[in-house]
Amino acid sequence: MSDILITSMQQRHIGALAELEKICFGALAWNEQALADELTNDTAHFLVLEKSGEAIGYIGTFVVVDSCYVSNIGILPQYRRQGFASVLMESACKEAFSLGARSISLEVRPSNTAAISLYKKLGFEEIGLRRGFYREPKEDALILNLDLTAEKYGQSEINKNT
């Protein structure tokens, strides 16, 4: 994994991440403008995973006081099942903890078995359901939550300046 870098999202990532969004989320993909808007949002903390300089995955989170919310996570299809989403989520949890968050939550489609398996493996638990939350196609959302402990997430290691 020496060719792997996790870094804060920067302007240079925006084009590649908009493409990644289309591949991962189709009609519901965030476009370049939506992603670029988060560069100047103080509550947004988006991390990009680069492999040999290519942006192959990313995670978007928002931290407000002691809560973190995951808005986006995606890995290019050819790089899936290699632990990259797990690494990104662990990094986001550490960064969120360092910013004061003590829990992290997200929504997921009940049909998204890959993502649910990932979250459960990381310790997330179901805490609720939002009826009709998703569109295209319409679907409920499971709400998942993970408590962030100092023991597990007390050390941040994000590269902020590259």
Ligand SMILES: CC(C)(COP(=O)(O)OP(=O)(O)OC[C@H]1O[C@@H](n2cnc3c(N)ncnc32)[C@H](O)[C@@H]1OP(=O)(O)O)[C@@H](O)C(=O)NCCC(=O)NCCS
């Ligand atoms: C969900 C997603 C982010 C997972 O990324 P990933 O890098 O493949 O995940 P990891 O390699 O870290 O997987 C960790 C664990 O999650 C589970 N998992 C991941 N993908 C899975 C799949 N397709 N089927 C079953 N379990 C899966 C496994 O337990 C896996 O561990 P293992 O490979 O040792 O069995 C990726 O499939 C993706 O980008 N999907 C499209 C976008 C999306 O749905 N995002 C989530 C929106 S809520």
